[in-house]
Amino acid sequence: MNAGLLLLLLAGLGALGFLAGRARALSLVRGDARGLHSLPGYYGQTVALFAVVPAFLLLLGWLLLQPVLVERSITAMILPADIASGSSRELVMADVRRIAEGMERLVATGALNEGELAALVPQPDLLKDRLSAAGVALAAPIQPHIAEAATAWRAEMALGQGLMALSVLAVAVTGFLWSLWRVAPGFRARNVVERFIRWMLIAASSIAILTTIGIIFSLVFESWHFFQLYPARDFFLSLTWSPKFGGGSDLGIWPLLWGTLYVSFIALLVAVPVGLMAAIYLSEYATPALRAVAKPAIEVLAGIPSIVYGLFALMTVGPFLRDWFARPMGLGDSSSSVMTAGVVMGIMLIPYVSSLSDDIINAVPQSLRDGSYGLGATQSETIRQVVFPAALPGIVGAILMAASRAIGETMIVVLGAGAAARLDLNPFEAMTTVTVKIVSQLTGDTEFASPETLVAFALGLTLFVFTLGLNILALGIVRKYREQYE
Structure with a gap:
C-alpha cells in the first residue's frame, strides 16, 4: 500500500472520527448539548485529531527513514571493485535504485511477472535489454551482484511499505478507538483540541528554524570534508x-x-x-x-x-x-x-x-x-x-x-x-x-x-x-x- 492511499484512508478515518465523536457526545446527553462541557464539534475534532495526526507523523517519519535504512543494508552488497573502477558509492547505489525501479515498472505494467523477473536476474545482459525496452537508461553493463542488490532493494522496500501500512493503520485505529472511548459529558474536549492545535502551530512555526539549522549543518558538514582535502589557508588567503x-x-x-x-x-x-x-x-x-x-x-x-x-x-x-x-x-x-x-x-x-x-x-x-x-x-x-x-x-x-x-x-x-x-x-x-x-x-x-x-x-x-x-x-x-x- 503506497503513501497516497494511506493518506486517503487517514482522511476518511478522520472524517469518520469527527462524525462518530460528535454523535457519541450527543447520545450520552440524549441530544441536549447543554449537558456537555464543550460544543459537540469539539468532541468530534478530538477523535479526528487523535486518529489522524499521530498516524500521519508515523507515516512521515517512516517515509524519511526507510530509504536510509534500506540503503545501509544494500550497501554491504557493493564490492570494493565497483568503487575502485572510478565510480563513487553514491553512483553505484543510484544504479541499484534505477534498476530496482525498472524492475518494478516491468512488473507493474505486466511485461513480466515475478517468476520471469527472478529468472532474468542471473542473466544481466537480458535484464538490461528488458530494462532498456521499458525506458530505463543504463550506460554500463549490469553486474550480477548489482542485479541481486536491486532485487534485494525491491524486496526490502516492499516489506517496509507493508509494515508501514500496518503500523500506520494500527496507530490510526488505536487513536480513533481510544479518543472515542474518552468521550464523556464532563470531558474537556475544547481544552484538549486547543492544546493540540497550539502544539501543531508551534511545530509548524519551528519548520523555519529547523530548516535553517539543517542548512547550516549540511554546509558545515560538507565544508569540513572539503577542508580535509584542501587546505583552509589556501582557500581563504589565495588570490587565484x-x-x-x-x-x-x-x-x-x-x-x-x-x-x-x-x-x-x-x-x-x-x-x-x-x-x-x-x-x-x-x-x-x-x-x-x-x-x-x-x-x-x-x-x-x-x-x-x-x-x-x-x-x-x-x-x-x-x-x-x-x-x-x-x-x-x-x-x-x-x-x-x-x-x-x-x-x-x-x-x-x-x-x-x-x-x-x-x-x-x-x-x-x-x-x-x-x-x-x-x-x-x-x-x-x-x-x-x-x-x-x-x-x-x-x-x-x-x-x-x-x-x-x-x-x-x-x-x-x-x-x-x-x-x-x-x-x-x-x-x-x-x-x-x-x-x-x-x-x-x-x-x-x-x-x-x-x-x-x-x-x-x-x-x-x-x-x-x-x-x-x-x-x-x-x-x-x-x-x-x-x-x-x-
Missing part, C-alpha cells in the same frame, strides 16, 4: 581561482568574493537612489489616481524572471555600455562586464526597494507630519527631517533585502558579467560571483567527493556567514536609530 578536476587546483575565494561585492555594490548604487526617490514621490507627492497606476507598474519589474533580465543584459545593455563607454574610454572591448550585470541587477532590484520603502513611509504616523507642519516646516523639510528618519529602520531592512537578493543572483551574472574569476577594479571587465561558481562546480558528471566539487559547499558557507554578518550590522543600525522614536 583555477579549478582543475583531477588535481592541481588553486581554489582561492577572494576573486569570487570580490566579483560578488563589486556587482552587488553597483546594483545597489542603481537601485537604492532610484527606489527611494520613487517611494518618496509615490507616498508624499503623487495623487491617489497616479499612485494607483504607477505603483503596480513599478512592481511589474519584480515579476520578470531573472533569465529575461540576463538576456536583456547580454543583448542590449552590454553592447550599449561597450560601444558608448568602454571602447571610447579605452577600458575594454567586452560586452560582458561587472557594469553590465550591476546595472541590470539594479533595475531588477528597484521594485524591492521602492515598494517596501513606500509601505514603510506610509506607515509613519500622520501626527508627525502635522506636528512638523505646525512648526512651520515645508513639505520637503518634513520629509527630510521627520518622515525619513522615522522610516529609516524599515528602509534599512528594505535595502538589506535588496542586497541579499543581489548577492544571491546567478543568471544575470552568468549572461551579463561572464565567468572569469579575477581581481580587477575596471568595471568594464568580465568577472564572476560566488553563486555562479557554486552552480558550475556542482553541475556536470563530476566526482562528488573531489575538492573541486566540495568547494561549492565551502563557498556557500562563506556566503552564508557574510550575509549573516550583514544582517547583524543592519540590525544594529536599526536599533540605534529606532531608539530616538520609542
Whole structure:
C-alpha cells in the first residue's frame, strides 16, 4: 500500500472520527448539548485529531527513514571493485535504485511477472535489454551482484511499505478507538483540541528554524570534508581561482568574493537612489489616481524572471555600455562586464526597494507630519527631517533585502558579467560571483567527493556567514536609530 492511499484512508478515518465523536457526545446527553462541557464539534475534532495526526507523523517519519535504512543494508552488497573502477558509492547505489525501479515498472505494467523477473536476474545482459525496452537508461553493463542488490532493494522496500501500512493503520485505529472511548459529558474536549492545535502551530512555526539549522549543518558538514582535502589557508588567503578536476587546483575565494561585492555594490548604487526617490514621490507627492497606476507598474519589474533580465543584459545593455563607454574610454572591448550585470541587477532590484520603502513611509504616523507642519516646516523639510528618519529602520531592512537578493543572483551574472574569476577594479571587465561558481562546480558528471566539487559547499558557507554578518550590522543600525522614536 503506497503513501497516497494511506493518506486517503487517514482522511476518511478522520472524517469518520469527527462524525462518530460528535454523535457519541450527543447520545450520552440524549441530544441536549447543554449537558456537555464543550460544543459537540469539539468532541468530534478530538477523535479526528487523535486518529489522524499521530498516524500521519508515523507515516512521515517512516517515509524519511526507510530509504536510509534500506540503503545501509544494500550497501554491504557493493564490492570494493565497483568503487575502485572510478565510480563513487553514491553512483553505484543510484544504479541499484534505477534498476530496482525498472524492475518494478516491468512488473507493474505486466511485461513480466515475478517468476520471469527472478529468472532474468542471473542473466544481466537480458535484464538490461528488458530494462532498456521499458525506458530505463543504463550506460554500463549490469553486474550480477548489482542485479541481486536491486532485487534485494525491491524486496526490502516492499516489506517496509507493508509494515508501514500496518503500523500506520494500527496507530490510526488505536487513536480513533481510544479518543472515542474518552468521550464523556464532563470531558474537556475544547481544552484538549486547543492544546493540540497550539502544539501543531508551534511545530509548524519551528519548520523555519529547523530548516535553517539543517542548512547550516549540511554546509558545515560538507565544508569540513572539503577542508580535509584542501587546505583552509589556501582557500581563504589565495588570490587565484583555477579549478582543475583531477588535481592541481588553486581554489582561492577572494576573486569570487570580490566579483560578488563589486556587482552587488553597483546594483545597489542603481537601485537604492532610484527606489527611494520613487517611494518618496509615490507616498508624499503623487495623487491617489497616479499612485494607483504607477505603483503596480513599478512592481511589474519584480515579476520578470531573472533569465529575461540576463538576456536583456547580454543583448542590449552590454553592447550599449561597450560601444558608448568602454571602447571610447579605452577600458575594454567586452560586452560582458561587472557594469553590465550591476546595472541590470539594479533595475531588477528597484521594485524591492521602492515598494517596501513606500509601505514603510506610509506607515509613519500622520501626527508627525502635522506636528512638523505646525512648526512651520515645508513639505520637503518634513520629509527630510521627520518622515525619513522615522522610516529609516524599515528602509534599512528594505535595502538589506535588496542586497541579499543581489548577492544571491546567478543568471544575470552568468549572461551579463561572464565567468572569469579575477581581481580587477575596471568595471568594464568580465568577472564572476560566488553563486555562479557554486552552480558550475556542482553541475556536470563530476566526482562528488573531489575538492573541486566540495568547494561549492565551502563557498556557500562563506556566503552564508557574510550575509549573516550583514544582517547583524543592519540590525544594529536599526536599533540605534529606532531608539530616538520609542
